[in-house]
Amino acid sequence: MKRVKLGINIDHVATVREARRIFEPDPVASARECIKAGCDSIVCHLREDRRHIKDADVIKLRKAVPVLNLEMSIARDIVDFACRIKPDQVTIVPEKRQEITTEGGLDVKKGEARLRQVVRRLHENGIDVSLFINPSIEQIDATIRVGARIVEFHTGKYAGADCSRDRKTQLDILKRASSYASAKSLTVNAGHGLNYDNVKPIAKILCINELNIGHSIISRAIFTGIKRAVKDMISEIK
Ligand code: PXP
Numbered sequence: 566m567k568r569v570k571l572g573i574n575i576d577h578v579a580t581v582r583e584a585r586r587i588f589e590p591d592p593v594a595s596a597r598e599c600i601k602a603g604c605d606s607i608v609c610h611l612r613e614d615r616r617h618i619k620d621a622d623v624i625k626l627r628k629a630v631p632v633l634n635l636e637m638s639i640a641r642d643i644v645d646f647a648c649r650i651k652p653d654q655v656t657i658v659p660e661k662r663q664e665i666t667t668e669g670g671l672d673v674k675k676g677e678a679r680l681r682q683v684v685r686r687l688h689e690n691g692i693d694v695s696l697f698i699n700p701s702i703e704q705i706d707a708t709i710r711v712g713a714r715i716v717e718f719h720t721g722k723y724a725g726a727d728c729s730r731d732r733k734t735q736l737d738i739l740k741r742a743s744s745y746a747s748a749k750s751l752t753v754n755a756g757h758g759l760n761y762d763n764v765k766p767i768a769k770i771l772c773i774n775e776l777n778i779g780h781s782i783i784s785r786a787i788f789t790g791i792k793r794a795v796k797d798m799i800s801e802i803k
Contacts, residue, residue: 569768569802570605572634572756573795574779579609579617592618593625595791602795606632606653608777610667613640613660623650634777636667636697639676639683648686654693656717656777657683666780667757670698670719673707681711688712695754700742709749716746717754717777720767724758736766747772761785761801768802776802 578592596607607630609618626633627650635652637643638660647655657680659671673680673696680696687694695715698704699722708716718739726732743753755767756777768776778798785794 568799569773570775571603571795571799571802572606572608572632572754572775572777573599573604573782574608574610574636574756574777575599575783576610576617576779577783579619579622583617592622593629596626596630598791599795600630602792603799604795605775606630606634608634608636608656608779610636610658611643611646613638613643620646623652627652634695639679644683644686647692648690651690651692654695654715655687656695656697656715657713658697667697667719669721670704671696673698673704673711677707677711680713684712695752700739702742702745705742705746705749705751708746708751714750715752715754717756718742719757720755720759721757723767724760724763732763739767740770743770743772761797764798764801 575592575595578590578595581590599607607626611618611623623635633652634654634656635647636656636658637647639657658667684694693715694713695717696708696713697717697719698708700718723732723735723739726735746753752774753772754775754777755773759767759776759778760781782794782798
């Protein structure tokens, strides 16, 4: 049986480097180790404030890894940069300067006109486009209207649920949204807040193609090394 793919977000490696603003730890070297350990793609978020990943990292990653998924907003200079670098995939995320991490999904419905333009431009440059959205029918329908063929569902509410009842409710929402999106021929990915304890029920959702995970893997890597941390996650999602 085909296993769910694993994309690893390496932003935190760059965050540690930026604590000293020097050369180590190198996100590109960490990405190579993740690939050697068996993950399917590398994800990094080029934020507008460049607080962790820098343009130069993305340029090096493009050459160093077989599949690069660039998370980004639709700021004009970032879209221009993506069109020059041509990652395999772009995941469009909402971005607020003050946030610690990406809070919630894109409001595709609200930003439809601009998103349609950006999706078209990225496609014209040979880049697959995913939209990071909350698992709602309204947002899935808007994703289809703007022409994207991949969605990534924000799993933050599921991961942050504080009781098993709430977690089950959030899981059911994700299951329903996944079936709906898949029936509409979208590729379905998911991520945010997933860890070694909560990932299994999400990996079991039939139509999920890929999970994108960062924080929990990089956290474990401090104790086990990154290859072990990646392999442990792959065995959880098998
Ligand atoms: N997917 C997207 C679109 C994200 O923005 C993030 C966080 O950068 C992740 C997945 C990974 O989330 P986490 O670090 O909580 O695993």
